[in-house]
Amino acid sequence: MPTALDAGGIASSLPKASGRRWKILDYFPFHSFRFCGHKHSIATVASKAYKYRIYPTKNQLSIMLQLLETHRHLYNNALAQRKEWHEAEKTPLNFAQQCKILTQERKINPFLAFANAASCQRTLKRLDRSFQAFFRRVKSGEAPGYPRFKGRGQFDSVEYTIGDGCKFTLDNKAYFQKVGNIKIKMHRPIEGKIKTMRFKKEGDGWHVVFSCELPPMRSAGHELPDVEIEATKLPSVGIDLGLKSFLVDSEGNEVKPPKHYRKAQAKLRRLQRSVARKKRGGANRKKSVNRLAKFSQHVANQRKDFHHKSALDLVKRFGKIAHENLNVKGIVRSLNLAKSAHDAGWGKFLSILKHKAESAGVEVVGVDPQNTTQACSNCGCLPVEKLTLKVRVYKCLHCGLILDRDHNAAINIRNKAWIEPLGVNQEGYLMDFSRSPQL
Numbered sequence: 320m321p322t323a324l325d326a327g328g329i330a331s332s333l334p335k336a337s338g339r340r341w342k343i344l345d346y347f348p349f350h351s352f353r354f355c356g357h358k359h360s361i362a363t364v365a366s367k368a369y370k371y372r373i374y375p376t377k378n379q380l381s382i383m384l385q386l387l388e389t390h391r392h393l394y395n396n397a398l399a400q401r402k403e404w405h406e407a408e409k410t411p412l413n414f415a416q417q418c419k420i421l422t423q424e425r426k427i428n429p430f431l432a433f434a435n436a437a438s439c440q441r442t443l444k445r446l447d448r449s450f451q452a453f454f455r456r457v458k459s460g461e462a463p464g465y466p467r468f469k470g471r472g473q474f475d476s477v478e479y480t481i482g483d484g485c486k487f488t489l490d491n492k493a494y495f496q497k498v499g500n501i502k503i504k505m506h507r508p509i510e511g512k513i514k515t516m517r518f519k520k521e522g523d524g525w526h527v528v529f530s531c532e533l534p535p536m537r538s539a540g541h542e543l544p545d546v547e548i549e550a551t552k553l554p555s556v557g558i559d560l561g562l563k564s565f566l567v568d569s570e571g572n573e574v575k576p577p578k579h580y581r582k583a584q585a586k587l588r589r590l591q592r593s594v595a596r597k598k599r600g601g602a603n604r605k606k607s608v609n610r611l612a613k614f615s616q617h618v619a620n621q622r623k624d625f626h627h628k629s630a631l632d633l634v635k636r637f638g639k640i641a642h643e644n645l646n647v648k649g650i651v652r653s654l655n656l657a658k659s660a661h662d663a664g665w666g667k668f669l670s671i672l673k674h675k676a677e678s679a680g681v682e683v684v685g686v687d688p689q690n691t692t693q694a695c696s697n698c699g700c701l702p703v704e705k706l707t708l709k710v711r712v713y714k715c716l717h718c719g720l721i722l723d724r725d726h727n728a729a730i731n732i733r734n735k736a737w738i739e740p741l742g743v744n745q746e747g748y749l750m751d752f753s754r755s756p757q758l
């Protein structure tokens with residue numbers, strides 16, 4: 320597969336970046352403007368993704384694989400362009416400028432010309448988003464993590480805009496330009512207005528992902544028939560995400576991680592070892608790699624299912640949900656429990672929870688995790704000696720409260736979000752002024 324773009328050549332053929340942004344945009348035909356980040360959907364519209372298995376023919380498969388490679392090269396070369404441009408011009412190369420380069424390149428590169436133009440712009444947008452995230456992380460002082468080049472097999476999907484190279488046909492097929500109609504397994508109906516379609520290669524096969532726009536309350540009516548839309552009447556809750564229990568809420572309910580997690584981890588390790596043993600480039604290695612990919616996908620699906628069920632359960636019962644703002648990376652490092660933390664996948668769970676809550680009119684609030692495990696949820700004082708992870712039961716010497724450690728933390732999290740003020744008094748105790756300490 321030849322490279323899609325020759326980075327150096329194009330960068331030099333482009334006009335100087337400074338002060339010329341508007342001019343570059345000028346060259347665009349009208350329909351392209353929506354890809355330049357100027358037209359965005361209104362904030363009140365909720366979006367939802369639907370994923371289905373697809374069954375491409377052999378011929379379609381080879382075209383899709385070729386398109387994935389073209390897009391991977393496009394992504395990598397665009398990343399290289401940004402680096403080179405920045406070194407030469409000392410200004411960042413932006414998305415609009417890269418679209419302009421792309422238009423020129425499509426005239427001379429047969430692989431890019433074969434791919435749908437709008438889908439190529441979406442791949443550039445994807446790179447742009449990872450740069451935006453990178454700049455945001457730099458600004459907020461997190462570990463920056465410069466966007467990386469995608470190796471073979473690391474670029475797994477191509478996105479199209481509805482009405483431009485893709486279509487959901489009346490007989491339930493996914494149409495992609497140059498690929499044709501692909502059979503879909505429609506295991507559930509689609510809701511809302513389809514905005515984009517993506518084909519995606521995963522460990523266990525190919526999928527199509529529809530991204531749809533929904534009016535905010537509609538999905539609640541569809542998915543959560545038992546939930547009152549007037550959700551503020553439901554009680555508020557705090558949740559403590561942990562390793563021993565997946566979560567404990569402020570009412571003392573515990574959600575344990577599913578039992579199959581451990582078994583699955585052992586099997587994953589076994590499969591990884593099996594891949595490592597096989598000779599590079601051999602047929603047996605290929606088989607092992609496929610087995611590993613398929614099983615990894617299976618485990619990921621199970622985890623996602625568990626997250627969805629746990630989140631739905633919370634959204635059904637509560638009107639306000641408070642959680643700790645997690646610096647997952649920090650926690651993993653400090654406790655050296657990397658594997659378990661990865662297992663629990665808190666970040667993913669919280670994003671699912673937020674998404675579900677949003678469409679059901681439930682409020683989700685993140686609070687500062689400082690002292691949530693250490694402070695007494697009844698009187699607000701801090702223990703003289705810091706609680707270690709081993710101590711499972713919280714005992715307050717000040718007011719005599721005895722409570723499960725995680726339950727205590729969950730109540731603190733809820734209180735931090737809604738029943739504050741918590742403050743540090745002169746002796747250094749953390750006091751909750753809304754209650755009187757019981758001595």
Ligand SMILES: [Zn+2]
Pocket residue numbers: 695696697698699700715716717718719720
């Ligand atoms: Zn106390």
